[in-house]
Amino acid sequence: MKRKHYAALVVGAGIAGIRSALDLAESGLKVALIDRRPNIGGVLAQLDHQFPTDACGMCKMLPLTSRDSSSQFCMRKGLFHKNIDILLHTELAALEGDPGKFRASLRQRSTFVDATRCISCGECARVCPVHVPNEFDSGLSTRGAIYLPVPHAIPNHYVVDLDRCTRCWSCFEACPTDAIDFKYAERKDFRVVAALPDAAARTDLGAWLADQNFPLVLAEDGAAALRALEEERTALLLLDLAVADVDPEKVMRRGLELYPDLDVILVAGPGDQDRAEALIQAGARQWLARPLERTVVRWLDHHYIRTVSDVTHELEVGAVVLACGFDCYDPAQAGQLWGRGVVPGVVTALEFERMCSGTGPTGGRLVRPDGRPARNLAWLQCVGSRDPARGADYCSGICCMFAIKEARLARQADPEAQATIFAMDVRTYGKDFQRYRDEAESRDGVRFVRTRIHSIEPDPEADGVPITWMDDDGTLRREVFDLAVLATGARPPEGSDRLAEAAGIALDANGFAAAPPLQPARTSRLGVYAAGAFNEPRDIAESVIQAGAAALNAARTFKVHSPPREEQAAPAPEYRDVTREAPRMLVVLCDSCPTLRTRVDMPSLAARLGGLSSVVRVECVQGACSAPGWQAVGALAEELRPNRILIGACMPYAYVPRLRELGAQIGLDPAFMDVADIYTPTFPGTATPGTALETEVYTALAMAAVKLAGAEPSPVLGRLPVTPRALVVGGGLAGMTAAMALADMGHDVCLSEKAPRLGGMAAAHHTLLGGGDPRRVMEDLAEQVMRHPNIKVFTQSRIMLSMGRAGRFMTALATAEGPAITVEHGATIIATGGREVVPDSYGYRVHKTVLRQSELEARLADGSLDTGALGGVAMIQCVESREEPRNYCSRVCCAAALKNALTLKERNRDLPVYVFYRDIMSYGFSERFYTEARGRGVLFIRYSPADKPRVSFGQDHRPTIAAFDPVLGRELRVTVDLLALSVGLEPGDNEDLAEVFSLPTGPDGFFREAESKWRPVEFLRQGIFVCGVAHSPRNMSETIASAEAAAQKAARILAHKDVVGGRVTAQVRHSLCSLCGRCVSACAYGARRIDLERGRVEIDELLCQGCGSCAAVCPNSAGVLTGFKDEQVLSVIDAALAEPTQPTEATP
Amino acid sequence: MATIARIDIDETGPVRAVQGFLKTLLARGGVDAVLTPAHLVPAGTVMPTLISDPEALERADPLSPAFPLNAARLVSRLTRGSTSGRHVAAVLRPCEIRAFIELVKLNQGGLDNVLLIGLDCPGAMTNADFRVFGLEGDPLERTREFLRAVAGGESRPGGRSLAGACRVCEHPAPEGADLILGLHGADLDRAIPVLGNTARGEGVLTRLGLPDAPGAPGRREALDALTARNTAARDAMFEATAARTASLAGLAEYLSGCVNCYNCRVACPVCYCKECVFLTDVFDYKPDQYLGWARKRGAIKLPADTVFFHLTRLAHMSTACVGCGQCSNACPNDVPVMELFRTVAERTQGAFGYQPGRSPDEAPPMTVFREDEFSEMTGEAH
Amino acid sequence: MTRSPLTLAADPALADAMREVRAMLAACMQCGTCSASCPNAQSMDMTPRRMWRLVLLGRADTVFSSGAFWMCSNCYACTLRCPRGLPLTSAMNALKRIAGASGHPALARHGAFYRAFLDNVRRRGRVRETEMMMRYFGAAGPREALRFTPLGLRMLRRGKVRLELGAGRWDTALAPLFESAARLEGKEARP
Amino acid sequence: MNTATATRYAYYPGCSLTGTASEYDASVRLVLERLGVELAEIPGWTCCGASAAPAVSALLALALPARNLALAERDLPGCDVLAPCSACYLNLLTARQEARRDHRLHARVQEALEGEHLPWANAAPVRHLLDVLANDIGPARIAAAAQRPLAGLVLAPYYGCQTLRPYAAFDDPEHPTSMDAVLRAAGAEVLEWDKGARCCGASLSTTRRQAALPRIAEILRAAAGADAVVTVCPMCQMNLEAFQRQAGLPGPVAVLYLSQVLGLAMGLDPGQVQLGRNLAVPPGFLARLREVPPAPGEVVQATGTG
Structure with missing residues (x-):
């Protein structure tokens, strides 16, 4: 192969x-x-x-x-x-x-459905007698054994779930296009030789397989089997180990000798199962239990169809x-623990998500199992997470946020909904998560209860899902909810x-x-x-x-x-200029599927289309989607040399690559070709009768035809040569990682760092949670960067000015040594990091007994702290963090606290260590260290932002921390020798850089990415990327990942000779433009601006995505979209409207 | 509380008093010119006039029932992109101010160099009616007669009906103005209260040194009564118009007098396009196309696109329609354009909770995206 | 419970006695699963969660003056459910043990039943329930005995209670084991 | 796990079964005999320490049960140790499991047993009566032996705590089901309820009666739909049968040992299973029992004995 x-x-x-x-x-x-x-x-x-x-x-x-x-x-x-x-x-x-x-x-x-034939009409699913839970709706609805895995895919073909299929052939018969292929006819080539010494077994097998269409040879002993094998090509040998005359192994070996791909299936009883296992090592496929049951028919059917249908790609x-x-944890693994299956109204988060979906089983309504609206909703966190007893000593990291999201969604779906989230810690550690949570609490009234719900006990008396929990004050509370959503973790x-x-x-x-x-x-x-x-x-x-x-x-x-490979780069296709020609359109109708042919009078349809002024030829082709059909289309195009081609077929999306090829073949821009869907109206269940159907099909084609007739060639705009160099701003971990990545891929990199040496914040780390030597890593990295031939480092440099756009920027750097230098570069990576906050609270800078975590880490690392002499250490988390004005989690501080606490405990087992915290953010696998710290006796005391720990100092500067302990229900006071503050990170001086590069920053001063989920390292402004702490607080590993991601985005630009925009972009007809600016406000991509000096609206073709919003808001078509001219649109509307159903006259 | 001063009226009447006020303004108000309706010599026709010579203010008559055009477009020309540092005062009706604020939002004018003096609007006559009413006798006297009749509650002041738009106008007070000439409820034999309505207006008012007024007694009551009466009339008009235009056929009948002269569009203060799309190549049909339509439908009325023209204008401008009625005023064939626009605008503006001209800080609909609106269409909430 | 602030004063003797329990519980994260699962939590004057917290804080005085652990009925629900897999029932028993060994009369009274039981085991090899109860009543006082009288009579009627007096066949069977256990535990108790 | 051939067990009755729970002992012996299982009582067995030992001495808590395991190992080699009392069972099992988990612990216990020259290799598995019935013997054999199936009788299976927790040796410790099949094999219907694994209060009924009563009441009230509650532990049995009035139950609820129930189903008469010793077998239950039709000819067919 x-x-x-x-x-x-x-x-x-x-x-x-x-x-x-x-x-x-x-x-x-x-x-x-x-x-x-x-x-x-x-x-x-x-x-x-x-x-x-x-x-x-x-x-x-x-x-x-x-x-x-x-x-x-x-x-x-x-x-x-x-x-x-x-x-x-x-x-x-x-x-x-x-x-x-x-x-x-x-x-x-194999899916057993021919994708080139399936028209997704759904007839097969309608007749399928099987009903099994539908995975797409998380089992809240059912599907058949032939089904659509997702309802919305394009193209969307039915697939057969072979394990569930009863092979009743109903779907096969119902399919109008013969798309379902169970390889029935091909069975005659699948010869089965069954060597069964037991006569009854032979009779049974013969009877069972009578109408299965497999050529079957029943051999009563080994010799007969050998004869049968040699007689004719055989696909499957069913060999009972009880054959006595010839050693079964010999039969098997001979068979495999004759036909190397022969499937040898053994039949074995309790006595010879070991033998069977041994023979499987020698080449048999598997063994079945003797005596064979009727189910062997189904087994053979499945085995056959898998064998002949499945394919291997090399x-x-x-x-x-x-x-x-990941998979979501299946709460059923814990039996009835969470009431699954016994308490109605217990759903998983994914099921709830489906309920919220407009396409879901409840159409987006939140309902109880009894159909009443679900208003009182509970989320149970950590189901299958943070649960070493269930094999998960980690935090799934995502569930807190999706629970909050779902709680907010519930509130949107029903303003009367009440949401309660039961959680130990609410882990809102991501960018902007804290505010999202605060909003859920303050605006949507989401209630957070600090507890872990262990189980849901059924109670037939309860009208809903009863949930019992212990409040902080020790009272046992019970509430009945309409739905309980299990925030199932990741596995x-x-x-x-x-x-x-x-x-x-x-x-x-x-x-x-x-x-x-x-x-x-x-x-x-x-x-x-x-x-x-x-x-x-x-x-x-x-x-x-x-x-x-x-x-x-x-x-x-x-x-x-990779070995260098001669990639014959396909030359850019040459298209002939047809703009001056009158439209000459070839219309090709695919009439292979009977749904169309039998319902529409094709000659009459062709005749009506022929009447359109631009149409020069209408042809019918069998199976345009098939290779021969497409060749026929190609041949017609070659012959006629039309300058417009319209194809009437199904599933237009599938034709996009083909049109591209055809365009190259006949030198016609694919913008002059289109595919109209003429099959959907003909599907069973949707079809309108008779002439109305014909008119519908005709209208679809006529609309496409007039649109094509008015098509204008639209050259690809915004082709811009790329300067093959990247500018990386910031020489910390993120910047160096990005620089190295790009340099390794052969790109020039210019690295600017404002400090005298490389390293940034990460260079200050001495230890890592979980081990590793960050100092060493940083020193090595800095050295590699300095030595790399493709990287030019400018320390003590500052960005003064930058202009240009993706592919070509000009940036001026001020350096310590001499005059400013100008760098020309194609992509920019912002990796300016951040810094540790310097707090004003808790006696920092007043008492030498108060440190930041980083300082504690340093003192632990350089040995200046005698842990043996300490009487106690306290830590306070979220200092000046996670509340306005710094209302975000810095992600690294809990890890730093755990790291230092573990080091302290390691050195002095009996040293009391107290951690005052709000939520321990040990997300992901770092949960293990939280467990470990607890296990080593570190005491964790939760406080609320409304009642923060109070610190007082004695004569000897020893801090005494007083805080309300919610578990004890009273104030706790500890006097310690050292107080370490977890202060979090804040952005560096991003504002200046934001100004220079015209980049947005968020409410906390971190750079605002293009989109928090989908484009996390990009900016709306193309060609500039962000990574590391400049984007948001993150630890070293996460910083490296973001730096590599940003480098990949930059490489995406640098890898090309030029940057290319899209074909369909907006333009401005300046003579008509009144400069009202509505299009500027309407543009979602920031591609438009008013150039005050030139007095006109300017468009960046790279940013413009051709969505057409500008054209829609412009009242006098000063804003236009190439390829979507008003005239075209009006003609299409014309074609769509007012075509009376009248008998068509004979073609002139 | 707004600062209130007064313009005393002597026996020469209210128009002279207002002229005196404008003179003071030119002298002490920091403005370089005043845009105000003034009688042209010798015909007496009233037209907006930009006056910088105090003497020329003798012809000014902002109280006249003449309303030949909505001056918002003129003010936009005086203000758009102005960097001269010169300031203009414009005496405008409420609907002119609202239209101007719409234009400001669309970058067609600026508020920086203009002082908006708003009139408590007594209503106006159509051009045709004013020609009959206003051009006989002493024009200033005619204005005084008109004001008396209006104040007296006459439905046909001076024997003429007010223009249709004014009869259904629910905004007779100039809310966006810097200074308001509080005519409503004022005793026009004694004094007109001047209300400072913005910080700028109050500043100017202080500089003018006018005598203080205790307030504007009776103004609120008069406004309420007028608004209530007009609102009732407006709702009746909505109902009648909606009934007439409920179907496409009804609408075609309603607009059957339209000859595609585009006068309504030209008169419309908020139709701001440099060149209307109906004048561009978009509607340059090929001869084939006309014939095709004719063949399809058997008969086609020409000019084509009359209904389409109005629908397009409704689509583009109804959210910005301030109801000044100049479209109807301009129509040669008495197509009730204003009624149609206002009826449609009631719905389109209502859909966005938008009131054109209310504030320069409100973005026009369609230029802003709010996720929570039209949930019944987006299916986001249930 | 008093609302006065709880100061973590060092109390080496008691904290030391609880060290074993602290070690068992160290990984506790105060999730409250134990308390919500405990069938007897309602009868305790503080929830298990709070008690564990106090144990971790070394507050032996508060823990033992509460005695919530005496309410543990060894149902193991908490042990089973604890997401950290902590041996909570064992910790309860350890507290009972420490209390019993403290020699403090107030604490000793709670442990009377267990000691009476084990004493019976030591002497008899197999428990003689009736004899054991008699001894327990002797230690716990007459009111406790009165409480049981109706039940005792019912059991007597059903022939479930036999008064076996005098020596039994297994009387000395466990003597060696108890001795070596005492020796071993005593040995370990010494530093 | 035993194979079907191993039908001999080292029997550890425990102290209760020689005293207040003698009816349990008697019925266990009778029933297992009928099922073809041989019980060899561990010679010289002694008390396991019950719930008292862990509260007094950590070492004794393991050494007391270990002594019995050592005896079984020495005198009944190759046999699983079968305990009908859940408290004994758990103590024995704990000793076995903890010693397997921690070899130093194992050594300490061995050291404690050295005085008697009793070696303990920790070789004998510890099995609960219910485990043996449900898994070794199995419903099929029980059904085959049930000559007088308890048709129409609704029974509430009550497992108690120490049968199930903390080791989850043979059943789901939160939602146990092992008794269901056994009771069905006896011809009875099984009450669907969720109190089978709830705590009965255990020795709190002695030390803190008021704390235990709500537990008992909760369980018995939930059993309202059943003709009887079926137990596998003397402590549970005692708590559920002895304190019904104090717990505020409106009327008496029958509480039987599983072995008694099986005995009745096998045609033993109430006297043979010593029903008279139970504190709570209301007349109504005896009447219901009499309604059960005498063994018809075609007794429930044993299915698939394999």
Whole structure:
């Protein structure tokens, strides 16, 4: 088999896999994207709402430059990119070879529905007698054995769930296009030889298989079986080990000798099962229990169809990205603990999400199981998380936020809804999460109860879900809720152990991919990377960042290790100029499917179309989607040389790449071609009768025809040469990581650092939670950066001025040594970091007994602190943090506190350590250290922001901390020798830089990314990227991931000779423009501005995404969209309206 | 509390008093010119006039029932992009002020160099009626007669009906003005109260040194009564118009007199396009197209696109319609354009909770996106 | 419970006695699962969660003056459910043990039943329930005995209670074990 | 786990079964005999320490039960130790599990037992009566032996705590079900309830009566739909049967040992299973029992004995 070559294989087409694939594809690399599911999108296919917008927004990930390479519609529906090949229902079976030239075997399971024939009419599902829970609705609705995995994909084909299929053939008979293929006819080529010494068994088997269409030879002994095998080619040998005359092994060996791909299936009883196992080692496929039951028919059917339908793909790939995401913990694993199955109204968060969805089983209404509206709702946090007893000594990191989101959604869906979230800690550690939570509490009245609900006990008396918990003050409370939502945590995805084996990587103790410290995208195998949540549970934004980091590593591996390959770059197609020609349109109608042919009078339709002024020829073609059909279209085009081509067929999206090819073939810009959907109106159930149907089909075609007739060639705008150099601002961990990544990929990098030496904040770390030597890492990194031939470092430099746009910026740097220098660069990475807050509270800077965590860490590291002599240490978390004006979590302070507390306990086991905290943010795998700190006797005392700890100092400066302990219900006072303050991070001097680069900053002074979830390291302004603490507080590992993600985004630009915008962009007819500015306000992409000097509205073609909002708000068509002229639109409306159903005269 | 001064009226009457006020303004108010309706010599026709010579103010008559055009567009020309540092005062009716504020929002004018003097509007006559009423006898006397009749509650002051738009106008007070000439409820034989309505207005008022007034007695009551009467008339008009235009056929009938002269568009103060889309190539149909339509439908009325023209204008401008009625005033064929616009605008403005001209800080609908609006269409909430 | 502030004064003797329990509980995160699961929490004067907290804070005085742990009926619900997998029932028993060994009369009274029981075990090898109860009443006082009278009579009627007096067959069976246990535990008690 | 062939167990009755729970002991012996299981009483067994030992001495809490395991190992090698009393069972099991978990603990206990020259390899598995009935013997054999199935009788299976927790040795410790099949095999219906694993208050009924009564009341009230509550522990049995009036129950609720129930189903008469010793077998229950039809010819067929 010829191996197809790809730069990378991405396993898992969830959000992280898609992001990685797009990142690679956009930098010009070929990617194979596979998923074991029959659809892309992962868990997000099921989710309609994402915080903070409470909407979806996944499409924001689509490429903004070179837009024509990719589909531009809802990504939950589908994704097409010219550099991405998607294989669904496919798993990685084996990965051999070395980085740069891995050999990957993929196993693709058949869906048994021919995608080229299925028209998604749904007739098959209507007749399927099977009803099983529908995974898409989390089991809240049912589906058949033939079903649509997701309701919204494009193209959307039915698939057969073979395990559930009863093979009643109803769907096969109902399918109007013969798309369902159970390989019935081909069975005659699947010869079965059954060697069964027992006569009754032979009789039974003969009878059972009588109408199964398999050629069956029944052999009564080994000799007969051997004869039968030699007689004719055989596909399957059913061999009972009880055959006595010839050693069964001999029969088997002979069979395999004759036909190497023969399936040998043994039949064994209790006595010879060991033998059977042994023979499987020798080449048998499997064994069945003697005596054979009638179920063998079904088994054979499934075995046969899998054998003949499933396919194996062999690829050569440069690198592999594993993005298999996570599975939600299944609360049923704990039996009835959470009332699953016994208490109605207990749902998982995913089920609740489906209920909130307009396309979900309840149409977006929140209802109790008895149909009454669900108003009183409870969320139970940490179901299957932070629960070592259930194998999860980690925090899933995402559930607190999705519970809050769902609580807010509930409130939106029903203003009377009351939401209660039961949680131990509310982990709002991400950017802007704290405010989101505060808003949920203050605006939406979400109630947070600090407890962990252990279980839900059924109570037949209760009108709903009874929940009992212990309040802080020790009273047992009970409340009955309409719905209880289990915030089920993240678990390694099903089959991850198999995948790990296939990919040759190690898993960690939790079952996720093991990552080396400070190499967040790496796995244990060189060249194989982990994206998204596959090596630690992560939310969308962090998954997207992680995906970018994995993509970067994959691209770097490909670049470094792949043998150079002569890629014959396809020349840019040459299109002839047809603008001056009168429209000559070829109309091709696909009439292969009977739904159209039998309902519409095709000659009459052709005749009516022929009457349109621009149409020169109307032809019918059999199966335009099939290879011969498409050749016929090509031949017609060659013959006629039309300057417009309209195709009437089904599923227009599927034709996009074909039109591109046809365009190149006949030299016609694909903008002059279109495909109109003429099949949807003909589907069973939707069809209107007779002439009305014909008119509907005609109208669809006529509309497309007049639109095409008025089409204008729209040259791709905004082609801009790229300066192959990146400017990285900031020489800390983020900046150096990004610089190294880009330099390694062969790009020039200019690194500007304002301090005299590289290192930034991370250089101040002495230890890491979980081990590792950050000093060493930082020193090595700095040295590599300094030595790298592609990197030019400017320390003590400052950015003064910057102009330009993606592909070409000019930036002036002031340096300490001499005059300002100007750097020309194609991409910019902002990595200016931040700094530790200097607090004004708790006696800091007044008493030497009060330190910041970093200072404590330093004193612990340099040995200046005698831990043995200490009588007690206290720590206060969230100092001047997580409340206005610094209302955000800095992520690193809880880890720092745990790190220092553990070090203290390590050195002095009996040293009392008290941590006063609000919520311990030990998200993800760092939860382990929280458990450990508790285990070592560190005392954690929760306080509320309304009642903070009070610190007083004695004569000897020893601090006494007094705080209300909610568990004890009284004030607690401790006197200690040292007080360490966890102060959090604040942004550096971002405002100046924001001014220079025209970048937005958020309410806390961190840079405001383009979109918090989908474009976390980008700015709305193209070509400038952000990473590290400049974006938001993050730890070293997260900083590295974001830096690599940002580097990947920059590489995406630098990898090309020029930056290309889209074909459809807005333009301004300046003579008509009144400069009212409505289009400027309406532009969602910031692509328009009023140039006051020139007195006109200017458009940045790279930023313009061709959405048309500007044209819509402009009252006099001064704002126009190429390809969507008013005249065209009016003509289309004309064509759509007022075509009376009258008998058509004969064609003139 | 706004500062209130008064313009005393002697036997020469209110118009002279207002002229005196404008003179004071030119002298001490820091303005370089005053835009005010004034009688042209010798015909007496009233037109907006930009006056910088105090003497020329003798012809000014902002109280006249003449309303030849909405002056908002003129003020926008005087203010748009002005960097001269010169200031203009403009005496305007409430609907002119509202239209001007709409234009400001659309970058067609600026508030920086203009002092808006608003009139408590007694209403105006159509051009045709004013030609009959206002051009006979001493023009200033005619104005005084008109004001007396209005104050007396006559429904046909001077024997003429007020213009249709004025009869249904629910905004007779100039809310966005810097200074308000408080005619409503005032005794026009004694004094007109001048109300400072903005910080700028109050500042100017202080500089003018006018005598203080105790307030504007009777103004609120008079305004309320007028608003109530007009609102009732307006609702009746809405009902009648809606009934006539409920179907496409009804609408075509309603607009059947339209000859595509576009006068209404030209007269419209908020139609701000440099060049209307109906004058561009978009509507340059090919001969084939006309014939095609004719063949399809058997008959096609020409000019085509009359209904389309009004629908387009409704789509573009109804949210900004201030109800000044100049469209109807301008129509040669008495198509009741104002009635249609106001009826539609009631719905379109209501949908966005938008009142054109209320405040320069309110962004026009469609230029802002609010996630929570139109949830019944987006399906976000249930 | 008093609302006065709780100051963490060092109390080495009591804190020391509880060290074993503190070690068992150290990983506690005060989630309250134990308290919500405890069938007897309503009968305790403080919830298990609060008691564990006090143990961790070394507040032996408060813990033992409360005696909530005496209410533990060894149902193991908390042990089973504790998300940290802590041996909470064992910790309860440890507290009972420390209280009993403290020699403090107030604490000793609570432990009377257990000591009477084990004393019976020591002497008899197998428990003689009737004899054991008699001894318990002797230690716990006459009111306790009166409480049981109706039950005792019912059991007597049903033939469930036999008064076995005098020596029994297993009387000395456990003597060696008790001795070596005392020796071993005594040995360990010494530093 | 025993295979079906191992039908001999080292029997540890425990002190209660020689005293207040003698009816449990008697019925266990009878029933298991009928089921073809041999019980060999551990010679010289002594008290396991009950709930008292852990509250007094950590070492004795393990050494007392370990002594009995050592005896069984020495005198009945190869047998699983079967305990019908849940408290004994848990003490024995705890000794076994803790010693397996912590070899130093194992050594200490061994040291304590050295005085008697009693080696303890910790080799014998510890099994609860219910475990043996449900899993070793199995419903099929029980059904086969049930000559007088208790058709029409609704029984509430009550497991108590120490049968199930903390080790979860043979059943779901929160929602146990092992008794269901056993009771159904006896021909009875099983009450669907959620109190089977609730605590009865245990020795609090002695030390803190007022604290225990609400527990008892909660359980018995929930059993309202059943003809009887079925127990597998003398402590639970005592608490549930002895304090019904104090707990404020409106009327008496029958409480029987599982072995008594099985005995009745096997055709033993109430006297043989010593129903007369139970403190709570109201007349109504005896009447219901008489309604159960005498064994018809076609007794419930044993299915799939394998």
